[in-house]
Amino acid sequence: MSALAEAPHQEAASGASPALELGGLSVTYRVRGRDLPVLSDVSLTIARGEAYGLVGESGSGKSTVALAVQRVLPPNGRISAGHASIAGKDVATLGAAALRQMRAHDVAMVFQDPGKALNPSLTIGRQIAEVFELLGASRSEALERGEAMLGRVRISDPSRVMASFPHQLSGGMQQRVVIAMALAKDPALLILDEPTTGLDATIEAEVLDLVDSLRQEFGAAVLFISHNLAAVASLCNRVGVLYAGKLVEEGPARALFSEPRHPYTAGLLRCLPRAGFKGGPALDNIPGFPPVPGSITAGCVFAPRCGLAEERCRTEAPPLSDVGPGRGSRCHFHDRVDALPRMSEAPPVTTPERGPDVEPVLAIEHLSKTYQLPGNRRVQALRDVSLSLAPGETLGLVGESGSGKSTLANLILGLVEHDAGGAIRLDGAEIPASVHQRPRDVVKAIQIIFQNPDSALNRAHTVKHLIGRAVERLAGLSGKARTARVTQLLEAVRLTKRQLPARPRQLSGGMKQRVAVARAFAADPRVIVCDEPTSALDVSVQSAILNLLTELQAERQVSYILISHDLGVVRHLSDRIAVMYLGRLMEIGAAKSVLKGPHHPYTEALLSAAPTVTGERGTRIRLEGQIPSPVNPPTGCVFNTRCPRKFGPICETDEPPLLDDPDGHAIRCHLPRDRLGHAAAGAA
Known part of the structure; x- marks a missing residue:
């Protein structure tokens, strides 16, 4: 052993x-x-x-x-x-x-996607009861025990959830159900x-x-x-x-993450965007790729990617070394890990200064979106949102699922039409609400990078075709000009001509996302919507993609709208941050102002929930209940039903205005600023 x-x-x-x-x-x-x-x-x-x-x-x-x-x-x-x-x-x-x-x-297992683990055609009650029936319970006893188990995983209305189908529950609620089913057999x-x-x-x-x-x-x-x-x-x-x-x-x-004793562990930790705001040093990333199984038969398996590797590492497999109480490391030089040099050198990135009179590349004015439901019901997914985006700026968009982030992105892209009375302006000129009515120059100017490159890239086509088709359709290039543009884009995202004949299934996750980035840049866009561009990637690949996005932005002065639930990524890339809740803009301002405070009680709750690699977390602010239904939103402040800082009837009767300070930091809250919360810079 x-x-x-x-x-x-x-x-x-x-x-x-x-x-x-x-x-x-x-x-x-x-x-x-x-x-x-x-x-x-x-x-x-x-x-x-x-x-x-x-x-x-x-x-x-x-x-x-x-x-x-x-x-x-x-x-x-x-x-x-x-x-x-x-x-x-x-x-x-x-x-x-x-x-x-x-x-x-x-043994029981909980998978990544609870939506795929649950049968969409059966109610939650039937599925959780089946677990107890397999353990010998009768149908009635199984249903009773199933409802009790849902209560134990902190589902507030177990009987309603028992009668629901999976698609009627949020992702977090689905995951609670799957955990309840896993623990049902103790x-x-x-x-x-x-x-x-x-x-x-x-x-x-x-x-x-x-x-x-x-x-x-x-x-x-x-x-x-x-x-x-x-x-x-x-x-x-x-x-x-x-x-x-x-x-x-x-x-x-705690000891392993604070003082790693293997270069690979140290490399993973250095890839995390956890120090400082935009404009700081580039993230380190681990060069190369993990080896093909069985390809390294001598020495240390990490030697080809290690900044401490010497000839001994390539010929002699490191033994397991005792490096502290309950700790072990397979590294010849575990005592040198603190001196590990940067594993990759990113080129310096200079962020241009922007004065107060810079014309925005994108301006959104009083944007709303209302959906009509059966039974003459209406859902206002977005309500009176106004914001702007300067050339070369990144606006981080945060908020829980159902807050309106994706709706806003779809309106900007023209995939969904906004309500009458709102406007989207590109370089000062109003553009049509529907992408089908927008001229080619406008379609070229606003692009998107999706969360999952596997879903965004056609698996039947080669990298050459995927990028080339975007160049041909959006940039209008063909022949030699098309080929030259594809080569230029490959070099920009740090890929080589060797990847041109490859299909997505032959590429790593990071390579596939680089192809998606190259495709988004095919027509020299002015604005790119980045929809969770790194959430499905390993931290080592994530750091490389974040560095790439930073470099391309500085080089081409493209603007980003970054949608992410990872506050570390948002802090690292964003100049400004907008916080949304139930279709409303609750707070917007410079990244440092929003994250350090004073900030909205909802922003404060989001920051307190973010885990840190040290395992230490400040006072956690728990939001009671679920996001209210947009079909019947609360009166007054839409956050009042969950707000831990609610202080009087005014919160239930009057919607607070979005008021900004002299620095442009706007907050929608009845509380005066001197009573709002603050956080340390590292809390994000």
Whole structure:
């Protein structure tokens, strides 16, 4: 057993078996007649009631660990060495009946997308009751226990949710339901595979708090798989770092994230946008890509990308070194990690000064959007929003799901038409509401980068076709001019001609997003809507894309509207930040003013919910209840039903105006500014 698995745990005294124990676990996949090692000699132990985080880039083997311990590897995968035990049962030796019992009682898994985990054609009540029926309960007892379990995961109206279908619930509510179903069988081990990706900061914080409290209540161990290092730090007791199928570092979460003892861990942490505001130094990023399984047969698997690597690292595999209480590192030079040089050098970026009289490239005036529903009902998804965007400026747009961010983006793009009385101006001239009525120059001028490049790029076409088609249709170029423009765009996003014949499935996530960025820049746009452009990416890839967007903006003076729930990304890229709630603009101003304060109570709650990689968080402001329905919004201030700073009847009867200070920092709140909250710069 590796020293990484020998740290003392709470079950040692009681004699109980660990919830999960991996001893020298190795997994191979059979591909084209060859065995490719995906996991190699992984050893770890998770005590009952403990939360353990597993981090690393895509392809490092995190999900393979989750599949192997449940013995649900694909047909070409197998455990080639070592063992995996859940609650003392070696999964490799279990017969079919015992394996079913183990999966039914001892282990449960919560996936990234709860919408795909739930059957859309069945009510929530039917789906959660089925879990209890499989455990031997009668139909009536199962329904009763299912409703009680929904109450235990803090769903305020369990009977209503039991009668609902999945599509009638928010993403956060769906995730609570899936967690309730997973805990219904009181498992020894709960596996969470990216359970908070794509969730708002407030919902993410609620889900993590919920898992932590339920872990303590049920005594279940948690294996938390995520690329969100801050979320891992806020939930987990210990963390293991996987790279190319090897566990390269392990230790207590706080110690590991504050003083990494492996260059890979240090590199991941340096990729995070957590220091300062826009205009600061570029983010570091790890050069190159993770190796193909089985391609490195000698030395350290991280040597080709490591800033500390010497010849010894390429020939001699590093042993596991004890680097502190309960800590281990596979690095020859673990004592030199503090002196690790920058792994990549980004070119210096100069942000031009903008005076007060700069003509905005985009101006939105009194924009509203109302949808007509059956039964003569109306939903006002956006109400009287006005803002402007200067050349080369980034406006960060934040708020929970349902706040109107995507509606505003769709109106700007012309995909949805705004209500009469509003206007969108490009370089001072009003443009048609519908993209179908806009001239080509306007369509070229406003582009978008989507969240998921897999959905945005046609998998049947090559990179050459994907970018070339955009160049031809938007820029009107053909022949040699088209080819030259495609080459220029490839160089701008740091790709080479070798990628031209590749299709999206042959590219990494970061490469695919670079193709999406190149396509958005095909016609030299004036404004680009960046809709969660890095939320689905590893932190190492995210830093490279953020640096790329910064460089292209400085070079071409393009303006961005950045939609993101990651406040670290928003702070790093944004000149100004706008905060939206239930279709209203609640606050807008310079990034430093909005994040440091004084700020709106809603902004204060968003900031308090954001996890930090240190695992430390200030006083958490919990917002009670869900966002009200836009069909029947609250009177007065739309935030009054959830506002922790509500102080009188005026909040329920009068909508506060959006008032700005001399610096252009506007806040919609009845409270005077000297009574509004402030936060330290690092709190974001």
